[in-house]
Amino acid sequence: MRKQKSSLEVKYQLIKENLRTQLNIYFNDIQAIFPDSPKSSLYWMLSKMVDEGYLKRVRNGVYSFNEMKGKSAVYLSNMARQIKEILDEEGFEYYISGMDVLSKFMQHVPENYPIIVFVEKTAYQEILWILREKNIMATEPTLFKETFYNYMYTSEKSIVILYKTDNFNYEENNIATTEKAFIDLFYAITRNKYPLAIQELARAYNNMVRLGAIDQRKLVKTSYIRNLQYDIRYIVESKYITEDALEFVNNIRREY
Known part of the structure; x- marks a missing residue:
């Protein structure tokens, strides 16, 4: 709904x-x-x-x-548009997240990158089968690393990471909110070895903050979905943390 x-x-x-x-x-x-x-x-x-x-x-x-508010400036990749057409035609609940939402804030966008898509949990296997039948390499998140490094040398097409969900509160018109897209991409990079330098995501984050294109309170709230609240709070509040406190934390971590 x-x-x-x-x-x-x-x-x-x-x-x-x-x-x-x-x-x-x-x-x-x-x-x-x-x-x-x-x-x-x-x-x-x-x-x-x-x-x-x-x-x-x-x-x-x-x-x-604020002209950066909303999704009018989201430019989907060719593969993301193809997936959107297929899933719209089939009538499934889904939304596209990650790079396709955030690329407009990045200085260097890879020519070919994995597409992050969330689909309704109850139809997951059916959607996986439909995409593969249409010659789209869709994979589960747990198999992404192995699949990506095998597939990248044999095809120029983007691979699709398909996530299950029953929560569609963080999307509009099948596109993730900026906050949700950031959380999903941060998770993919830091937990699933998504092939994007963390420095590039950091530059995109600074651009979003500067343009007023991301709500930091919503970002923290959204982070709980992925159990990333500690990481995201640290990122959001980092500008308020003194160098002494950072050094103190580094010393604590070395003791672990």
Whole structure:
């Protein structure tokens, strides 16, 4: 079942429909759209929109649209588009995650990379069979490393890592949220030997933060799905950690 748009997202869409041509958005503009709402409610709404990444705060009482919010700038690879067409036609629940969502934030995108796809748990084997019947090399996460290094020397096609799920709360229009895509790719790199340098993902993360394209609180919340909460909290809070504390932790780790 598809999730409905939140009240905040509905209000944001209304603002965008009315003010899309404006470079800056003023509080008076918002009042004109919601004339029956008290000022306190509107200020709270705008604060939430900034927190969620819908708007950027230019200065007190002045905002602008965050053009990196949403999925309009997601450019799927040829293989991801092919998988999307197949699964749409078959009518399965799924979403594409990882590199296909985050590549727009990367400086160096590999020409050929494994595609991360989540599919409904109850139809997993059927989907695996359908993709293989269509000459797409789909594999389970536990078999990825062995399959990838055997397959990469015999084909120019991207391999597909197929994950089971019964949770579709972190996707929209079959595309993972930015936060979920980051978690999935971080997990794949650090746990499943996904062939991407961690430095490249770090640069992408810095770009997302700079552009306001990722919600760090949502990122931490999403990390619990993969039991990555300690890693992700450390990443998100790293800018607040002093060099002395980092040295202290390094000394503790050497004692283990």
